[in-house]
Amino acid sequence: MPGLYLGAILFSMVGMMLIDGKYSLALRVAPWRTALTVVVGTVFFLAWDLVGIVTGVFVKGESPLFVGIVLAPHLPLEEVFFLLFLSYLAVVMFAVFERRSRARSRNADAAGSGAAGRTGSADAGPSASDAAGRTGSRAARRSGSEGRGA
8 A cells, every 4th residue: 555654654653743833832832943953863864874875775675555756865755754753753852851851940949948938948748747757558459458457
């Protein structure tokens, strides 16, 4: 079935764009920077592929799933779209992890300032009774005896 591989890549690209748009990860936040990064990444990987083709490391296998358009020896059309998708995926995933890291750091800052305000000292940890209570209830949960009167 010619074109199935290219169709799967394009379907994945559209899905990634929908996720990016819904959560405002890359393209909506910085369209020029995102486009430039994707193009530079794609050109880098194409150069990598060409070096691999010239040295004989990369060869194109035959498949009925390919469209059949070859841009250069051993470089099918699908490879360019795959590299575009790969570069775009990297940008979006970087944005996801960057956002997650910022959220964690905000949460840690908020938790740290809240704990310092309650105890009066940022160095004050949990009391011995708090630690013993948590350890005891964890041990009880492991043994399965918590809440059974044992």
